[in-house]
Amino acid sequence: MLVKDPVYLQLNKQLRDRLRGMAGQSGARFLTERQISAEFGVSRATANKALSNLVAEGLLEFRKGLGTFLRKPALDYDLQALVSFTGKARAAGKEPSTRLLQFKIQDAASIRGEVLKHLGDPPDGSLCFIQRLRLADGQPVILERRYVLGRFCPGLSAEDLLGSLYDLWTERYTLPIAGAEQTIQAVNLRAKEAQLLEAPCGSAAFLVISTGYLQPRQPLWWEQTLYRGDAYEFHNFLGPVRPAAPATGALRP
Amino acid sequence: MLVKDPVYLQLNKQLRDRLRGMAGQSGARFLTERQISAEFGVSRATANKALSNLVAEGLLEFRKGLGTFLRKPALDYDLQALVSFTGKARAAGKEPSTRLLQFKIQDAASIRGEVLKHLGDPPDGSLCFIQRLRLADGQPVILERRYVLGRFCPGLSAEDLLGSLYDLWTERYTLPIAGAEQTIQAVNLRAKEAQLLEAPCGSAAFLVISTGYLQPRQPLWWEQTLYRGDAYEFHNFLGPVRPAAPATGALRP
DNA sequence: TATAGCCGGTGGCTAAGCCACTAGTCAACC
DNA sequence: GGTTGACTAGTGGCTTAGCCACCGGCTATA
Structure with missing residues (x-):
C-alpha cells in the first residue's frame, strides 16, 4: 500500500x-x-x-x-481460546483435567488412508496416536482421538499429554499453531464411546473432524473428536461485515 | 420512545x-x-x-x-449461500422443496418469554410463526420453526413460504438481511420430530437456535431449527488471520 | 435527614476552513 | 492531429472552536 x-x-x-x-x-x-x-x-x-x-x-x-x-464480552481473537479445551473450560469457570487413554507411535504404513490423506505422507513414516478423555469438573466432555506427525513431537512423553496440547506446541516446541479446519457432524454415541463419556448409549454428540496446521499448508495433526451433546455447543455469526470471529465451541451453561 | x-x-x-x-x-x-x-x-x-x-x-x-x-453485493451472495437452504441445496446438486406445516399470526402476549427476549417486544405485538419442512430431492433434511416480527412481513401468504425466505425479504420486501447469530447443539430427535424428518427416533441432529438481523441491532426472526445429523454438517476454520468466512452448513455428501 | 440545585464531564452537533485527491476541461505545445 | 500539462470544480479527510443536552455526584439548603 x-x-x-x-x-x-x-x-x-x-x-x-x-x-x-x-x-x-x-x-x-x-x-x-x-x-x-x-x-x-x-x-x-x-x-x-x-x-x-x-x-x-x-x-x-x-x-x-x-x-x-x-458491550458484550469482546470477541475473542485469541486462537488459544478457540482450540484449547483447557482455556475454554477455565473460561467457563470449570476445572479441566485429562485422562490419557492411549499413546503410541505407529508406522504410517499401518494407518488407514483417510488419516494420511489429510496429513500428507510423512517422510519419516512415523505417526503419534493419542486418545484422551477431557473432563470439566470431573465430568467427561470430550473424547479426543488424534494423529500427530511424529517429526513435530520429538521426545514426547505420556506426562506431556495431560495438559493443553496447544501450550505444548507453542511453548515447548515453539511451533506456532496457525489454525485448524473443522467439519462438525451430529452423531449418536456408540456403546464404547458412550461408556467412556459416561453418557447414555445412542445419545447425541458432536463429531468434530479436524486438521490442525502449523503454517497454512503444513498439517500437524488430524483428529476425530467427540463432544458430549449435552455439555457442548458451538456459536457462530453469519454476516458480511462483522469482525468475523470464527465459530467457537463452548461448554454449555 | x-x-x-x-x-x-x-x-x-x-x-x-x-x-x-x-x-x-x-x-x-x-x-x-x-x-x-x-x-x-x-x-x-x-x-x-x-x-x-x-x-x-x-x-x-x-x-x-x-x-x-x-458496494458490490458480492458479499451479499455469500450470505445468501450461508443462510438460504434453497441456495445450499442447489449448490449440492439437489432439488430443494418445502412443505409448509404451520403458518399463523400470533399475539406477542401468547408467546413464551424466550422468543421475545431475542426479538425485543414488537410494538404492534404481532408475531408470525412458521413451521416448515425443507427437503432435498424429496428427502426431509430440515425442520424449521421460526418466529418473525409481523411488521416486517405485511401481507404474507402461505404461498410465499414455499421458497427461500432470504429471497423473500431481500427481493420482495427489499429489506437487506444483515446476518444471523447461531448457537448449534447436538440433540436426539424426539418421536414427533423424527417422524416429520423420516429419521429413526432418537437419532442425532443439529439444533440450531438462531436470530436473524436486518441491521446489526434490528432482529427480524428467531428460529429453532433441526437438521438431520446424517444429512448435514458444518465447516469451520479457526485461525488468527483467515479469509473472513464464518462457519458454513452444507448438505453431507 | 432529605431534597433541590449546582457543577464538571460526557457525547451530540454545528460552523468555517484547509488539505489531498480525482476527473474533466482546455489551451499550449510538438 | 495528437499529446501534454495546467487549471478548476468537486469530493472526502481532518482540524479547530464552540455551544448544547444530558448524567451523576457533590453540596448547601430546608
Whole structure:
C-alpha cells in the first residue's frame, strides 16, 4: 500500500488493539472522545468517527453524558481460546483435567488412508496416536482421538499429554499453531464411546473432524473428536461485515 | 420512545431507506456529504458520521476525491449461500422443496418469554410463526420453526413460504438481511420430530437456535431449527488471520 | 435527614476552513 | 492531429472552536 490509510482508520486499529486488551470486562468504561483526542493527537471529530465505527460494529456503546462502554464480552481473537479445551473450560469457570487413554507411535504404513490423506505422507513414516478423555469438573466432555506427525513431537512423553496440547506446541516446541479446519457432524454415541463419556448409549454428540496446521499448508495433526451433546455447543455469526470471529465451541451453561 | 434519537441515527435510517431504493445498482454513486448536509439540514460532520456507519456496515464505500458509492453485493451472495437452504441445496446438486406445516399470526402476549427476549417486544405485538419442512430431492433434511416480527412481513401468504425466505425479504420486501447469530447443539430427535424428518427416533441432529438481523441491532426472526445429523454438517476454520468466512452448513455428501 | 440545585464531564452537533485527491476541461505545445 | 500539462470544480479527510443536552455526584439548603 503506497498511500497511508486515513487517520481515523489507523486510529480504529489502535483502539481495537486497546479493546482486545480489555477483553471480557463487559460493561467497563472505555476511553472518552476527549481522552483519545488528547492521547493520540487527533481532533475530537476524528476520535468520534473512529469510536462511532466501533459502536456500529457492536463492540462499544455510546452513553450520552457518561462515556463509551464495552458491550458484550469482546470477541475473542485469541486462537488459544478457540482450540484449547483447557482455556475454554477455565473460561467457563470449570476445572479441566485429562485422562490419557492411549499413546503410541505407529508406522504410517499401518494407518488407514483417510488419516494420511489429510496429513500428507510423512517422510519419516512415523505417526503419534493419542486418545484422551477431557473432563470439566470431573465430568467427561470430550473424547479426543488424534494423529500427530511424529517429526513435530520429538521426545514426547505420556506426562506431556495431560495438559493443553496447544501450550505444548507453542511453548515447548515453539511451533506456532496457525489454525485448524473443522467439519462438525451430529452423531449418536456408540456403546464404547458412550461408556467412556459416561453418557447414555445412542445419545447425541458432536463429531468434530479436524486438521490442525502449523503454517497454512503444513498439517500437524488430524483428529476425530467427540463432544458430549449435552455439555457442548458451538456459536457462530453469519454476516458480511462483522469482525468475523470464527465459530467457537463452548461448554454449555 | 420518550427521547428522540440522535440526529445521526435518524439520518442513518433515512439514508438506509434511500439506499434500499437503489438496491442492486452496484457501484452507483450515492449522495455526497455536502448534498446530504444541504438536503437534510445537518452539518457535514453529522452527514459524514451517518455515512461512515453505513460504510462500516459494508453497504457503502468511500472514495476520496470522488464520493460515496454502493458496494458490490458480492458479499451479499455469500450470505445468501450461508443462510438460504434453497441456495445450499442447489449448490449440492439437489432439488430443494418445502412443505409448509404451520403458518399463523400470533399475539406477542401468547408467546413464551424466550422468543421475545431475542426479538425485543414488537410494538404492534404481532408475531408470525412458521413451521416448515425443507427437503432435498424429496428427502426431509430440515425442520424449521421460526418466529418473525409481523411488521416486517405485511401481507404474507402461505404461498410465499414455499421458497427461500432470504429471497423473500431481500427481493420482495427489499429489506437487506444483515446476518444471523447461531448457537448449534447436538440433540436426539424426539418421536414427533423424527417422524416429520423420516429419521429413526432418537437419532442425532443439529439444533440450531438462531436470530436473524436486518441491521446489526434490528432482529427480524428467531428460529429453532433441526437438521438431520446424517444429512448435514458444518465447516469451520479457526485461525488468527483467515479469509473472513464464518462457519458454513452444507448438505453431507 | 432529605431534597433541590449546582457543577464538571460526557457525547451530540454545528460552523468555517484547509488539505489531498480525482476527473474533466482546455489551451499550449510538438 | 495528437499529446501534454495546467487549471478548476468537486469530493472526502481532518482540524479547530464552540455551544448544547444530558448524567451523576457533590453540596448547601430546608
